[in-house]
Amino acid sequence: MPNLADAWLHNLDPFAIDLSGTFIGDLINGGIRWYGLSYLAGFVIGFLLIRRVLKAGVSPLKPVQAADLVITVAIAIVIGGRLGYVLFYKPDLLIDFSGSLPFWGVLAINKGGMASHGGMLGGIGGCAFFAWRYRVGTAHLLDLMAFGAPLGLLMGRIANFINGELYGRRCEPDSPLYPIAVKFPQEIYDDFDGEHWQGERINEVVALANEQGKQFPDGREYVDYAIGQARQGNADWIAFMNEHITARYPSQLFAGLTEGIVVFAVLLILYRKPVKTGLIGGWFCVTYALMRILNERYRLPDQHLMEDGVIPTITRGQVLSFGLLVLGVVTIVLAMRSKGDKLGGWMKGKGSAPDANG
Numbered sequence: 001m002p003n004l005a006d007a008w009l010h011n012l013d014p015f016a017i018d019l020s021g022t023f024i025g026d027l028i029n030g031g032i033r034w035y036g037l038s039y040l041a042g043f044v045i046g047f048l049l050i051r052r053v054l055k056a057g058v059s060p061l062k063p064v065q066a067a068d069l070v071i072t073v074a075i076a077i078v079i080g081g082r083l084g085y086v087l088f089y090k091p092d093l094l095i096d097f098s099g100s101l102p103f104w105g106v107l108a109i110n111k112g113g114m115a116s117h118g119g120m121l122g123g124i125g126g127c128a129f130f131a132w133r134y135r136v137g138t139a140h141l142l143d144l145m146a147f148g149a150p151l152g153l154l155m156g157r158i159a160n161f162i163n164g165e166l167y168g169r170r171c172e173p174d175s176p177l178y179p180i181a182v183k184f185p186q187e188i189y190d191d192f193d194g195e196h197w198q199g200e201r202i203n204e205v206v207a208l209a210n211e212q213g214k215q216f217p218d219g220r221e222y223v224d225y226a227i228g229q230a231r232q233g234n235a236d237w238i239a240f241m242n243e244h245i246t247a248r249y250p251s252q253l254f255a256g257l258t259e260g261i262v263v264f265a266v267l268l269i270l271y272r273k274p275v276k277t278g279l280i281g282g283w284f285c286v287t288y289a290l291m292r293i294l295n296e297r298y299r300l301p302d303q304h305l306m307e308d309g310v311i312p313t314i315t316r317g318q319v320l321s322f323g324l325l326v327l328g329v330v331t332i333v334l335a336m337r338s339k340g341d342k343l344g345g346w347m348k349g350k351g352s353a354p355d356a357n358g
Contacts, residue, residue: 006173006178006247007171007178007181007182007183007247007248008181008182008183009182009183009185009230009238009241009242009245010164010182010183010184010185010186011230011231012034012161012162012164012231013231014033014034014035014162014163014164015030015031015032015033015034016031016032016033016034016037017031017032018030018031019031019032033163034159034162034163035159035162035163037159038155038156038158038159038162039152039155039156039159041155042151042152042153042154042155042156043070043074043152045148045151045152045155046070046145046148046149046151046152047066047067047070047148049147049148049151049346050066050069050070050144050145050147050148051063051066052346053144053147053271053344053345053346054066054144055348056344056345056346056347056348057348058274058342058343058344058345059140059144059343059344060136060137060140060343061134061136061144065134068130069130069141069144069145070148072126072129072130073123073126073127073130073145074126075126076122076123076125076126076127076129077119077120077122077123077126078114078119078122079122080118080119080120080121080122080123080125081114081115081116081118081119081122082106082109082113082114082115082118083106083118083122084114084115084116084117084118084119084121084122085113085114085115085118086105086106086113087118088115088117088118088316088320089113089115089302089304089305089316090113090302090304092105093105093106093108093113094106096108116153116156116292117317117320117321117324120324123145123149124142126145127141127142127145137277137340137343139277139278139281139335140277140343140344142278142280142281143271143275143277143278143279143280143281143343143344144344145281146267146280146281146283146284146285147267147271147280147284147344147346149284150259150260150261150263150264150267150284150288151260151261151264153255153256153259153260153263153288154256154259154260154261154264155260157252157253157255157256157259157260158252158253158256160252160255161250161252161253161256163186164184164185164186165186165252166251166252166255166299166300167182167184167186167187167248167249167250167251167252167299167300168248168249168250168251168252168254168298168299168300169248169249169251169298169299169300169311170246170247170248171247171248171249173247177249178247180250181247181248181249181250182247182248182249182250183241183242183245183246183247183248184245184248185226185227185230185231185241185245186227187245187246187248188201188202188205188223188226188227188244188245189220189223190303191219192219192220193303196219197219201244202219202222202223204240204244205222205223205226205240206219206222208226208236208237208240209222209225209226212236226240226241248300249298249299251295251298251299251300254295254298254299255291255292255295255299258291258294258295259288259291259292259295262287262291263284263287263288263291266283266287267280267283267284267287268346270283271344271345271346272345272346272347273345273347274341274342274343274344274345275335275342275343275344275345276335276336276338276340276342277335277338277340277341277342277343277344278331278332278334278335278338279331279332279335279336280344281328281331282327282328282329282330282331282332282334282335283328283332284328285324285325285327285328285331286325286328286329286332288321288324289321289322289324289325289328290321290325292317292318292321292324293317293318293321293322293325296315296317296318296321299315299317301315301316301317
C-alpha cells in the first residue's frame, strides 16, 4: 500500500520570468507570473471564440467590436471577482486598513482572493453596460461571454494549480485517486490565523531555517524561504515537506477539466447554430453550477470558513452554485418562451445577421 511520501511534492515556480532583486521586479512584485499569463490567455481565447461567432454573421455586433466587448467585460470580471471574494468569503477585508500600499485590504489583490461567482456577477454587469452603450440586447451579450468563459476558467484553474492555491481535501492512501495526489508546501501558510503564526510545524520551519543560518523578521518569510528551497531541490527541505505536508486531491485540475472543458463541450454543441437569446447563458449557469457542486467535494474550503478545521457538510461554494443553478434554469425557461430572434452560433451559414437594433 502506498504511503504519504509517495505523493508528488508540488515544486512549480509561480514566476514565468523571475525578476526579483531588479528595479523592474520591484515595480511588478517580483516578476511575470504564470498566474497573470494564464488569465491573459483566458481572455485572448474568449476573444477568439466570440469573434468567431460574430464572423458567422448571426449577431448585431461586428467582429471588430469583439475586442471592446471582451475588454469591457474583463475589467468588470476582475472587479466583480474581487468584490465577490470580499463579500462572500472574507468581509473583514472591508475594515482592513494599513499604512502601506495598497492601504485597504479590498485592494490587496496581490495577496490573493478572487471569487468565480463574483466574477460572473461582474461579467453580467459588464454586459449590461456594453448593451446600454451600443444599444444591443443584453441576453445576446451574455450568451457570447458564456461561450467564451469556460476555457478562460480552465486557464484560471491551471494558474491556481501552479500557484499551489485552492488545493484539495486530504487524499487517503487507499483512495483510487491517490496516484495523482499532490503535496502542496503552500499549506504551511494555513498555520497563520490572521493575527499570528501557530502550531508546531511553523516552529520546525523556523528551527530548520535557523540551523541553516537564516533568520527572518516574519513567519511568512520563513515559509517563503522553505518553499523556495524545496523548489530548488534542497534535500533537507524536501524531506521536511514530505514528512509534514498532506497529500491532497489536485482539485484545481479537477475544476479545470469539469468547469472548463466539460462546460465548454456542452456549449459548443448547443451553440453550433443560432439560438434564442439567453439560452447559452442559462446553460452555462446550469452546467457550471453542477460541476462546481461536484468539485466542492474535493476542494478544501478556506480556513476561515471552517470551525476548528472541520469541513462543513455544505460549503459556501455549493450554496452559491445552487443559486446559480436556479438562475440558469429560470433563464433557460424564459429564453425558450421568448419570441425574439435567434442569434449567435459559431458555424457559418446558419443564418443572417439582424440589424443592430433588431
